[in-house]
Amino acid sequence: MLVSILISVGFLLACGLVLAGLLVLAEKNILNYGTCHVDVNSGRKVLDVEGGSSLLSSLAEQNIFIPSACGGRGSCAYCKLKVHEGGGLIGPVEEPYLTPDERKDHVRLACQVKVRRDLQIEIPDELFSVSRFRAKLVHKKPLTHDIVELRMQLLEPGSISFEAGQYVQLESAEYKGHESVMRGYSISSLPSDPAHLELIIRRVPDGICTTWVFDHLKEGAEVFFSGPYGFFHLSDTQAPIICIAGGSGMAPIWSIVRDMKEKGIARPTTYFFGALTQRDLFFLDEFRQLEKDCPWFKFVPALSKEPADSGWTGERGLITDVVARHFPDASKHEAYLCGSPGMIDASVAVLTKNGMSEQNVFYDKFS
Numbered sequence: 001m002l003v004s005i006l007i008s009v010g011f012l013l014a015c016g017l018v019l020a021g022l023l024v025l026a027e028k029n030i031l032n033y034g035t036c037h038v039d040v041n042s043g044r045k046v047l048d049v050e051g052g053s054s055l056l057s058s059l060a061e062q063n064i065f066i067p068s069a070c071g072g073r074g075s076c077a078y079c080k081l082k083v084h085e086g087g088g089l090i091g092p093v094e095e096p097y098l099t100p101d102e103r104k105d106h107v108r109l110a111c112q113v114k115v116r117r118d119l120q121i122e123i124p125d126e127l128f129s130v131s132r133f134r135a136k137l138v139h140k141k142p143l144t145h146d147i148v149e150l151r152m153q154l155l156e157p158g159s160i161s162f163e164a165g166q167y168v169q170l171e172s173a174e175y176k177g178h179e180s181v182m183r184g185y186s187i188s189s190l191p192s193d194p195a196h197l198e199l200i201i202r203r204v205p206d207g208i209c210t211t212w213v214f215d216h217l218k219e220g221a222e223v224f225f226s227g228p229y230g231f232f233h234l235s236d237t238q239a240p241i242i243c244i245a246g247g248s249g250m251a252p253i254w255s256i257v258r259d260m261k262e263k264g265i266a267r268p269t270t271y272f273f274g275a276l277t278q279r280d281l282f283f284l285d286e287f288r289q290l291e292k293d294c295p296w297f298k299f300v301p302a303l304s305k306e307p308a309d310s311g312w313t314g315e316r317g318l319i320t321d322v323v324a325r326h327f328p329d330a331s332k333h334e335a336y337l338c339g340s341p342g343m344i345d346a347s348v349a350v351l352t353k354n355g356m357s358e359q360n361v362f363y364d365k366f367s
Contacts, residue, residue, distance in 0.1 A: 037118045040064065049115055056110040065130040065226040066123065068169065068182060072111040078184070079110040086119035131157060132226045135197065140219050143282040146203045147248055148214065149188070151196060152223055159194035160228065162187060164259035165252045167364070168227030170199065172212040183209040186251035186338065186364060187228065190258055202248035232364040234260065239334045239360065241267055242327060244319060244347045246274035249338035252364055254283065256336065257290065257297060266296045270326065274319030276305040278312060300326065320350045331355030337363040
């Protein structure tokens with residue numbers, strides 16, 4: 001009986017996959033929407049694109065790169081723009097990510113809007129300056145058991161201008177039946193070295209892009225990415241700073257604090273780095289040296305699952321509990337957070353409970 005049920009379930013799942021595939025093929029090959037006109041920002045650019053694809057990919061083909069960190073799955077909501085005409089109805093994937101005010105203001109997710117007719121859209125002006133880059137991977141360095149650092153030399157264009165804290169979208173190559181995808185990664189290098197770009201990437205189990213990075217990408221290979229994107233960067237105030245990030249979330253913080261050093265910005269800064277055990281720590285020597293060079297900077301690693309008899313003498317516990325112990329009054333501080341939605345939400349809750357205004361909390365939330 002159980003075998004029969006499993007066979008029936010498997011048959012239904014297979015039928016569903018076949019039907020979904022047929023719908024995709026029909027969308028791409030049978031339905032012919034012809035050439036559609038996309039008016040961007042009231043005539044600043046008028047694009048002629050072939051109908052049938054997503055607005056996100058259609059714009060990318062015309063060298064207009066809209067932020068997206070989830071590969072077009074509709075799970076990051078970074079690709080928001082305004083569609084004034086021609087966008088059709090809001091789909092179920094978009095609904096959870098659009099506030100009532102955004103819906104009234106014609107905001108949509110570019111990855112979920114299909115180009116089936118002429119469109120009138122509006123994007124932030126700064127996205128016109130985003131470029132696609134060709135680079136050479138000059139080193140791929142393991143930092144921990146599941147984190148690597150990539151250093152790329154830019155080839156075309158030969159330099160990039162960005163603010164510490166911003167990110168790029170890395171393009172994977174095709175491998176073993178996987179198509180190329182784009183994923184967002186924060187820049188870890190310094191703006192003062194525009195001919196190179198560094199990324200800190202953590203392996204995601206079964207992740208298409210990170211599997212390519214860890215298992216297939218070799219030093220000397222050509223790499224493509226677009227950017228820069230994002231509004232995560234140091235504010236223009238003198239408020240003392242609390243940074244919270246673990247794992248690859250260190251990337252933008254590593255860029256920001258070293259950029260502060262270079263520019264002589266001596267705002268008191270404490271960086272809390274959360275990890276499970278000592279094998280998840282990296283750049284310890286570099287941060288200790290930064291502490292020596294910059295009296296205004298303090299690095300606080302904290303381990304939540306380190307064995308009691310390991311000899312670790314640093315902080316223990318959840319990173320939010322460690323932050324709360326160090327800063328029972330955070331009312332005069334700003335915070336810079338990078339990591340998973342759960343970590344960021346928990347950090348915001350602790351910081352605001354301890355007096356910090358939510359408008360003084362800046363974050364880069366992984367999708």
